[in-house]
Amino acid sequence: MSKRHWLMKSEPEAYGWDRLVAEGGTTWDGVRNHRAKMNLQAMKAGDEAFFYHSVTGKQIVGIVEIVRAGMADPGDDSGTWAAVEIRPVRALERPVTLAEIKAEPSLADIELIRQSRLSVAEIRPAEWRKILEMAKA
Numbered sequence: 001m002s003k004r005h006w007l008m009k010s011e012p013e014a015y016g017w018d019r020l021v022a023e024g025g026t027t028w029d030g031v032r033n034h035r036a037k038m039n040l041q042a043m044k045a046g047d048e049a050f051f052y053h054s055v056t057g058k059q060i061v062g063i064v065e066i067v068r069a070g071m072a073d074p075g076d077d078s079g080t081w082a083a084v085e086i087r088p089v090r091a092l093e094r095p096v097t098l099a100e101i102k103a104e105p106s107l108a109d110i111e112l113i114r115q116s117r118l119s120v121a122e123i124r125p126a127e128w129r130k131i132l133e134m135a136k137a
Contacts, residue, residue, distance in 0.1 A: 005123040006039060006049035007112055008064065008086070017051055017061045017091065025087035028120075029073045032081065036120040040082040043069045048089065050123065050131065052112070058098040060131060063089040092135040106130050 008028060010016065020026060031037060043049075043066045051062040064086040073081035101107050107130060111121035123131070 004042070004044070004047045005125065005128040006043060006047060006066075007052050007060070007121045007123050008049045009052045009054040009119045009121075011055045012053045012057055013055075016053060017088070020051065020062075020064070020086075021088045021091075025067065025085060027071070027074065027083050027085050029075055029081075029083035031073070031083075031119055033117075033119060035115065036118055037080075037082050039118075039120040039122055040084055041070070042122075043084050045069050049086070050128075051088070053095075054119075057095070059095040060092060060101075060135070061095045062091045065089050092132075094135050096131050096134045100134060101131070104130065104134065 031040060045066055045068060047066040049064050050060045051064050052060050066084050067087050068085035071083045072079055073083040101110065102113060107127055110127050111118060
């Protein structure tokens with residue numbers, strides 16, 4: 001099966017791109033939304049995700065790799081919630097803002113817009129390629 005792509009949101013004040021890079025990776029846990037949990041459970045090692053700064057910035061700033069999947073959230077004693085481990089791959093050449101994504105017709109159905117409160121979203125292959133193209137503009 002081919003590699004899938006995702007988008008993972010974090011408030012930069014809580015856990016931003018610079019901290020991820022400095023630490024070299026992290027466990028992505030604390031997600032308490034059923035759709036986001038399903039996305040975490042669908043991830044496989046080797047998948048890639050955009051790292052999105054929510055609230056402040058509202059922009060995709062980098063790419064991460066899923067290095068360990070299929071984990072239970074270590075902070076959840078009930079066993080209900082999922083987690084993955086990620087590592088930074090690279091910063092985007094230029095951040096891509098939410099406003100730019102909303103203005104791009106080919107991204108009208110992206111999960112980031114359709115389910116704006118979702119903290120872990122799937123990115124379809126054409127959406128992934130388009131955002132990478134926009135990051136080079």
